[in-house]
Amino acid sequence: MQNAKGSREAISPSSYPADLARNEPTSELLSELVAHLRQNRTLLREGWVTSITEARLLTAMTQEEIFAEATSVYDSYVAALETGTFEALQAYARNLSERIIPRGVETHEVVGIVLLLRDVLARSLFAKYQADFEKLNRILDAYEPAANRIANTVAVGFVQERERVIRQQQEAIRELSTPVLQVRERLLILPIIGVIDPQRARQLTEQLLRGIRTNRAKVVVIDITGVAAMDASVANHLVQTVEASRLLGATVIVTGLSPEIAQTLVTIGVDLGKMNTVGDLQGGIEQAERLLGYKVVPSN
């Protein structure tokens, strides 16, 4: 932070005419600016909220919520301008993102409101210093880089939080989506639901092979009733999974191929000759029990 500020002070004298640079250093201008923003807090904040509403941003939130958040954002904004440190603002941005992401607030809205605040404040500075053009210039020199950095910080914070949420959800889905279940001694079932992409197919195989080893399974029933579509690469992967399972000494029974998948597989010419397929999960489990020597009889 110190470095960034220092370099800004070092650059400004050379980039502006000498008579402008001899005046107050940036930090003094910034504290004058902060004082102005504190004084007109109520007015500016209301102006900001109005422009948010007019721009139809944050429609997922109520007017009161917007006002409450706007107040906190405004205060953190001014604090960041005053101290030149962005950690607090960053933490607040992350916290705010955590709360509003589940409500469906989009990236453009968050960036939009921060830019609106920047504009509202810039306008108020124009209004206040319009008589003294030189001073206005210097104030804007101090204000703009800081404001841009704030906008950047908030936007990056939001996007990072969003990415974190997405990663977390992907992880959760991945774990949920591939259970390897033991239904009997030495018999596993692997129900697959949803879309299989190459990455998931790979993960399925890994989990299944590991499951075969840890449960010492001899027969595995892979149920794909819940799979709507399958392309050639996934079908080949399925065949490979069956073969790899056999190398570990387990027999695989595939159940629940839908008519669409059956048609696709035959049309694209995937060789399923090595696969043991049964119509539905019940039939698959029954066949597996026969292979394992179980006999299920009603008790009466």
Place this chain on the structure above:
Amino acid sequence: MEVPILKQGQFLIATIQAALSDADLVQLRTALVRQVVRFRSLGVIVDVTAMDVVDSFASRTLLEISRMIRLRGADTVIVGIQPEVAFAMVQLGLTLEDIPTALDLEEGLAYLQQKFTTTD
């Protein structure tokens, strides 16, 4: 490195204990094919638990072992293929087509025992 071949009842067990060179594999093949009749064994188990890589030569040699032993009147079971190795093998198209496989030595013995008790 020579692979030890142990006689266990009616079966022979060859446990590979480290990565093998091609020459070692050929040596294993020769030894097994020779000994299977000498000990009048009904089955042979090749335990590959310690193999981290099964390449095309190793895979082909295992197939050859199985077929040669069949001609000498016995059955072969490959046991202990690691999950990662199994997946890598099928991706290379090495599926050891007709050879019976089992999870580990215990399973392999159980397989052979069951096979020879039911046929007797």
